[in-house]
Amino acid sequence: MPAAPITFFNRLTRRLETEAVYGGGFLRFTYENPLGALPLHALVKRAAFSRWYGSRMDTPASREKIAPFLATYGLDTSEFADAPDTFRTFNEFFYRKLKPLARPIAPGDDVITFPADGRHLVLPDIAACTDFFIKGTRFNLAALLRDDSLAARYAHGSMLISRLCPVDYHRFHFPCAGVPGVPRFINGPLYSVSPIALRRRASIHWENKREITVLRTAALGDVLLLEVGATCVGSIVQTYIPGAPIEKGDEKGYFRFGGSCFITIFEPGKIQFSDDLIEHSRAGHEVYARMGDVAAHARG
Numbered sequence: 001m002p003a004a005p006i007t008f009f010n011r012l013t014r015r016l017e018t019e020a021v022y023g024g025g026f027l028r029f030t031y032e033n034p035l036g037a038l039p040l041h042a043l044v045k046r047a048a049f050s051r052w053y054g055s056r057m058d059t060p061a062s063r064e065k066i067a068p069f070l071a072t073y074g075l076d077t078s079e080f081a082d083a084p085d086t087f088r089t090f091n092e093f094f095y096r097k098l099k100p101l102a103r104p105i106a107p108g109d110d111v112i113t114f115p116a117d118g119r120h121l122v123l124p125d126i127a128a129c130t131d132f133f134i135k136g137t138r139f140n141l142a143a144l145l146r147d148d149s150l151a152a153r154y155a156h157g158s159m160l161i162s163r164l165c166p167v168d169y170h171r172f173h174f175p176c177a178g179v180p181g182v183p184r185f186i187n188g189p190l191y192s193v194s195p196i197a198l199r200r201r202a203s204i205h206w207e208n209k210r211e212i213t214v215l216r217t218a219a220l221g222d223v224l225l226l227e228v229g230a231t232c233v234g235s236i237v238q239t240y241i242p243g244a245p246i247e248k249g250d251e252k253g254y255f256r257f258g259g260s261c262f263i264t265i266f267e268p269g270k271i272q273f274s275d276d277l278i279e280h281s282r283a284g285h286e287v288y289a290r291m292g293d294v295a296a297h298a299r300g
Contacts, residue, residue, distance in 0.1 A: 006195050008119045008286040011276060011293070016285065019119070019165070020073065057257040062090035069093075073167045095170050095237075095254040103169075103292040105249035112176050112271055112296040113248060115225070116162045116262045117169040119286035120295070122277045123159040126265075133195070133202040143206035144226070144263075146186050154224065158271055160264040160295060161205070163193055163286065164255065171254040172227065172262050173291050174246050178217035180225070182242040186210050193230040193261045195286075205261065211236055213252075219298050224265040225252065236260075249292055271296040 006019040056062060066084055070077065077084055079102035087093040106113050114120060123129045123139060132139045139159070142151035164170060174180070191197055191204045198204055209229040214222050227236045238253040240246060273296045280287050289295070 008288050009276065009280045011287055011289040017288075020167075057091040057094065058089050060089065063088060063093075065090045066093045075167065079169075091257050094166070094257050097171065098169055103249075103290060105292040106294045109219070110298040110300075111248075111294055112220075112266075112298065113173075113292050114160075114162060114289050114295045115175045115252070115264055115291060116164055116172040117290045118162045118164040118262075119288050120163070120277060121161045121286045122273045122281045123161075124273060124278060125156050125268075126159050127155045133198040137202045140203065140206045143203070144210075145212065145224070150224075154265055154267065156268040158266045158268075158273065158296075160266075160273070160277075162262040162264070164260050164262070166257075169291065170256075170260070171291075172252050174215065174225075174240075174248060174250050174252055175264055175295065176215070176217055176220060176223065177246060177248045178215040178220075178223065179245050180240055180242055180252070181214045181216070183211040183213045183227075183238055186212065188229075190229050193228065205263065208261075209236075211238070213242075220270045221267040223267075224263075226263040226265070227253065227255070228261040228263060229255075230260045266296075270299060272299055 007016050008019060009015070010017045057065075066087060069075075069090075070084060079098050081097040081099050084093065087096070103117075123132075126139055126141055129139050131137065141155060142148055145151050145154075160175075162172075186209070188207050188209045191201065191208055193204060193208070205228060211227045213225045215225055216222055229236060235256050236253065237256065240250070240252050246252075274294055277287050277295065
């Protein structure tokens with residue numbers, strides 16, 4: 001039986017909406033149809049497939065996809081730092097920059113902001129989550145971090161999962177001020193991070209290729225920042241300087257073509273997520289919000 005449509009709560013419109021899934025037909029065949037298992041495991045999840053598809057988005061011919069994409073998904077081009085007709089390839093358009101005022105950063109030393117545009121899900125206590133997309137599935141933090149001592153330290157911590165769709169702004173930013181370390185790379189396959197895939201394979205987050213950065217902060221301790229690759233993500237590009245102090249909202253990097261995911265993990269007892277995130281995550285709905293908006297507050 002096909003999975004139900006993907007619905008999410010849009011913080012901007014204050015209502016539940018249905019996601020227009022880019023490449024939805026292909027995703028549903030690959031992850032919901034038994035016949036899709038063969039191409040999924042033989043080709044789609046492999047890095048070579050994503051490199052090949054990503055390289056197509058770097059060709060001059062790919063720029064012809066920009067105008068139809070804008071027309072189909074109705075992106076607000078007034079936010080773009082550069083005019084749509086100046087992008088030489090689809091990938092340049094995909095990881096475009098925005099005007100600074102397009103994403104104002106919520107003020108306040110106690111305010112933690114979303115690191116990216118996207119659909120967000122929270123786990124206020126990671127160890128207490130027993131139904132991660134599939135009933136009876138716990139989030140496997142040890143597998144995600146590949147570090148048992150680190151996993152034990154954050155077992156009862158709080159997690160923000162930010163899922164970026166191809167239509168989203170694909171640069172990611174620091175959710176609070178601090179000093180970031182060097183990212184640690186963990187190799188893996190490249191499954192889709194869409195709920196269509198997660199409803200069949202909840203372990204995708206701790207299987208896929210990812211990078212982990214420790215952000216040392218004054219008030220929140222060490223915050224873990226993870227970029228998780230996905231099908232057709234050509235690469236994760238870091239633009240920050242390890243060891244150099246950063247401010248809340250500073251750019252950390254960007255994803256090249258494809259849907260992707262950014263995970264933020266806080267030490268136990270350090271933060272309180274916004275009420276709408278807790279309410280809708282508990283009901284199984286992601287919350288759409290933009291980079292720079294309020295995601296949580298530091299506990300006093």
